[in-house]
Amino acid sequence: MDFSLTEEQKARRREFYDTCKELDKKKPPSLVGFEAIYELDECWEYNLSCAREFAKRGWLALAWPPEYDGRGDMMDKVLFAEARGYYGIPGVDIFGVQMLAPTLLQAASEEINREFLPPIARGEVMWCELWSEPNAGSDLATLSATAVRKGDEYIINGQKTWNTGAHRADWGFGVFKTDPSARKHHNMTFILLDMKTAGITVRPIPYLDGSAPYCEVYFDDAHVPARNIVGQEHEGWAVVNLLAGFERSGINEIMSMLRGLEQLVAYCNQTKRHGQPLARNPLIRNRLAELACELEAARALAYRVADLQNRNEMSLMDASAGKIFFSELGERFAFLATDILGPYGQVRTSRWAPLNGVWEKMFHEHFITTISMGTNEIQRNIIAWYGLGLPRMR
Ligand SMILES: Cc1cc2nc3c(=O)[nH]c(=O)nc-3n(C[C@H](O)[C@H](O)[C@H](O)COP(=O)(O)OP(=O)(O)OC[C@H]3O[C@@H](n4cnc5c(N)ncnc54)[C@H](O)[C@@H]3O)c2cc1C
Known part of the structure; x- marks a missing residue:
């Protein structure tokens, strides 16, 4: 696939990033990680208000066909997900917008689509x-x-x-x-x-x-x-299989890791240990550089999955490969971050918690993604059976 963006795509990407940057200013400090959206009332309210903002711009119906008031194409959807992932902005219902809507468009009757798609596009109904x-x-x-x-x-x-x-x-x-x-x-x-x-x-x-x-x-x-x-x-x-493909392709997780890497690098530049900034430690530099390379690879993989989806050519194996890679990369990242932050990296709600305690939370949440959306063992089976044609074990 061609990775270069047209001028219009660049302009839309700027709009996505600018809007998310503004919404980031209103984000409650308690919104750390993904689970807080469902746990805390103020985070849920913020989620709904972001959904309304996005709905006003038609961004909850990106890549939908015009007969359902769709806007833009799959690449817009990817760029929007990148911007939201980078700033950690909710407002796009993972179940309604990300999974169910594309499934309905491919598998549901017109009657069902006419009833259920508009409230999803308006950000009114959460699934x-x-x-x-x-x-x-x-x-x-x-x-x-x-x-x-x-x-x-x-x-x-x-x-x-x-x-x-x-x-x-x-x-x-x-x-x-x-x-x-x-x-x-x-x-x-x-x-x-x-x-x-x-x-x-x-x-x-x-x-x-x-x-x-x-x-x-x-x-x-x-x-x-x-x-x-x-x-x-x-x-x-x-x-189920159709929807599972949409469930497992995750560019926003990768972009949120990219932002996490930037914050961790800044921390390593500012924090001294034994009189030297952490960023001068060759072991830390090496591991951060390795992670940066892996993140670039993950991003390319997510672009590939989006491109295949766009052409209706995505196989189960493609989505599974992306899911395994980004979830296990997340685990490695969380391990590295808590390792660099030291014992205080294991603390969340304390004045001693570095970076607002985010890595204590991330350590748990990244582990979860290796189980949810179908465990990584099952994703490996999917690749072996459907992708590589290997025999099933008895
Ligand atoms: C945080 C979280 C959120 C979730 N959200 C949802 C949700 O919103 N909706 C929903 O419906 N479900 C949800 N799930 C459920 C999730 O899809 C299941 O947990 C997952 O599919 C695994 O099923 P299980 O927990 O029953 O484990 P089991 O199926 O009992 O598996 C146990 C272990 O055995 C391994 N295993 C099982 N079979 C095989 C095999 N054939 N080959 C190799 N290894 C195998 C598994 O990989 C796993 O390590 C969520 C789960 C979690 C943890």
Whole structure:
């Protein structure tokens, strides 16, 4: 792919960066890391206000077709994600805007698109993902929550778990077993549901530190309109795979690491140990330089995934390769940063915490991305099976 930008693209990139820079000035200091958006009311409110700002500019509908009031193209979407990642600005619902909307555009009926896309573009409706269950994570196809068709409704029963931000979400998209007698992968349906539906109970899962950005969701005879399906009835697995590709391509994470690197380099230039700036330590310099190279490689990989998406040529393997690389790079980065910061790097809410305690938080959050969106072991299986044609192990 050609990496050079046209003059118009450069101008739009400036607009994205300028807008995010302005929004950064209003960001609550408590917004450190991704989980805070779902944990803290002030961060959630900020998230919604950023969504409104972006919606006004049409940026929540980037790369959508004109019939759904889309603006710009895939490259604009990438440049916008870069700007948001660099400044750490929320406001783009990862579930609604990033995952569900492109999936609907490829797999849903026009009726569904006309109903569900406009509120996403207006930043009015926030979504959550209702896939994993206590006994179905990596092997999602073994899920057991059911949706039984009765007339023009499904009656849903069962439990989902690890649902990010489900306590904040207005709507959820889930997969449920609709034909227990059919063979695996052809027995489930992808369903959109209002989280306020009677019979749905959301329970946050508390962390040891008291925060709870993830939830369990229980369904007890929840009635959902049967027309709220995406794709064909019983063929939800195809929709899951389509959406998973959008879930795993992450340029904004890479840009947020790039900003983190700049801040860490500044810290190393300003902080003296044994009378010398840290930046003069050859070991530290070497490791920072190595990381800078890896980040450039990650960025090129993310551009490649975006380019393939643009041409509708993205395979599962491409998204998996990007996901493995950026999540494990994040782990290496967090390890390096806390190593350089020393023991105080392990402290978050203290006046002794360097760089606002961000690396204590990042150490946990980067680890999470190796599990969420499908574990990296599973991504490696996808590459082995579907990408390289290697045999499955028994
Ligand atoms: C922070 C966080 C946020 C999440 N958010 C959401 C969300 O919003 N919505 C949602 O639906 N889910 C969400 N999940 C769930 C996530 O998708 C699952 O945790 C993930 O798919 C793994 O499933 P599991 O936890 O059941 O682990 P398991 O599937 O039980 O796996 C346990 C271990 O075994 C390994 N393993 C399993 N099978 C194989 C295999 N065939 N080959 C090699 N290794 C294997 C796994 O890699 C893992 O290391 C989230 C999870 C986390 C941690």
